[in-house]
Amino acid sequence: MTNARIAGTGSYLPQKVVTNQDLEKTLDTSDEWIRERTGICQRHIAAEGEYSSDMGLIAARNALHMAGIEANEVDLIVVATTTPDKTFPSNACAIQRRLGVHGCPAFDLQAVCSGFIYALDVANRMIRTGGARTALVIGCETLSRITNWLDRSTAVLFGDGAGAVVLQATDQPGILSTHIHADGEFENLLEVPLGTDYMVMNGNAVFRKAVSTLGSIAAETLTGNGIDKHELDWLVPHQANLRIIAAAAKKLDLPMERVVVTVDKHANTSAASIPLALDIAVRDGRIERGQLVLFEAFGGGFTWGSALVRF
Ligand code: UT7
Numbered sequence: 525m526t527n528a529r530i531a532g533t534g535s536y537l538p539q540k541v542v543t544n545q546d547l548e549k550t551l552d553t554s555d556e557w558i559r560e561r562t563g564i565c566q567r568h569i570a571a572e573g574e575y576s577s578d579m580g581l582i583a584a585r586n587a588l589h590m591a592g593i594e595a596n597e598v599d600l601i602v603v604a605t606t607t608p609d610k611t612f613p614s615n616a617c618a619i620q621r622r623l624g625v626h627g628c629p630a631f632d633l634q635a636v637c638s639g640f641i642y643a644l645d646v647a648n649r650m651i652r653t654g655g656a657r658t659a660l661v662i663g664c665e666t667l668s669r670i671t672n673w674l675d676r677s678t679a680v681l682f683g684d685g686a687g688a689v690v691l692q693a694t695d696q697p698g699i700l701s702t703h704i705h706a707d708g709e710f711e712n713l714l715e716v717p718l719g720t721d722y723m724v725m726n727g728n729a730v731f732r733k734a735v736s737t738l739g740s741i742a743a744e745t746l747t748g749n750g751i752d753k754h755e756l757d758w759l760v761p762h763q764a765n766l767r768i769i770a771a772a773a774k775k776l777d778l779p780m781e782r783v784v785v786t787v788d789k790h791a792n793t794s795a796a797s798i799p800l801a802l803d804i805a806v807r808d809g810r811i812e813r814g815q816l817v818l819f820e821a822f823g824g825g826f827t828w829g830s831a832l833v834r835f
Pocket of ligand 1: 552553554557558561562637676677680726727728729730731734763764765768792794822823824
């Protein structure tokens with residue numbers, strides 16, 4: 525049976541950093557409120573003229589470099605983004621062109637903060653069924669462009685960035701399972717309303733639903749694989765709020781030292797947050813080959829999902 529393994533990871537963050545103290549100057553908010561309620565201290569914001577495909581391209585190149593794979597070996601590109609550069613062509617086609625790759629399937633997929641898990645699910649299935657052997661799975665976002673910087677209930681929460689993985693066909697264990705779900709019933713709790721440019725959120729309702737849903741997706745994943753929660757080496761969660769992450773870790777009986785947290789420095793980068801956090805923990809040596817890693821995400825739609833990975 526062919527499996528897909530993560531052969532390399534990469535990421536990119538824009539240079540500009542906006543701290544909570546910077547936001548205090550323009551919004552009725554405080555560093556203390558933001559840190560206590562979210563764990564966020566700062567976020568990176570794309571420069572003028574810097575788009576999500578620019579960031580995704582750099583993350584992809586870094587992932588290919590780590591994997592020791594040439595761009596011309598890539599035969600599938602899936603990009604998760606809610607903030608593509610243009611309505612069309614897709615960011616995936618833009619990245620394909622700039623990598624100098626021709627002919628392989630390349631498309632964007634939109635599942636908001638769960639987008640990377642959805643993209644991983646699709647690429648994993650393509651590899652397992654022989655449709656691809658070397659896939660780039662990228663999450664890249666410029667949420668700053670759909671943020672109302674005058675709305676304190678959302679402006680403090682989001683940031684820009686990109687992360688990527690190279691998936692490669694293997695007969696060794698790799699991605700053990702992926703699980704994706706959605707329920708459009710909750711559309712209005714987190715959305716860019718029709719005819720408007722900026723996102724709005726009922727934060728408290730989203731918070732409660734996120735905590736309960738992430739508990740059930742983790743249970744579904746462990747049960748589906750017949751493993752005990754104590755066998756997990758790492759949790760790499762979507763980075764929306766430190767309190768949501770801590771609640772998920774508690775349910776898994778995982779100490780916070782076994783959870784990759786980047787929300788303090790990156791804020792919520794939507795589809796980019798998991799591959800960004802993964803890349804940071806792989807490059808600083810925390811996540812090692814052979815370890816068992818759980819990814820989980822929850823976001824607008826609502827969408828949610830998870831992946832269990834033998835790294
Ligand atoms: O990634 C996709 C999914 N998104 C999420 O998972 C985000 C989920 N939600 C959250 O992370 C949290 O709900 C928030 C961080 C957004 C808000 O935290 P909360 O503990 O749920 O606060 P709240 O919305 O219930 O608001 C509490 C108070 C309110 O004031 P009153 O009504 O109690 O007087 C808000 O007006 O905090 C006020 N508030 C703020 N105060 C200072 C809201 N935003 C701010 C702010 N600074 N930025």
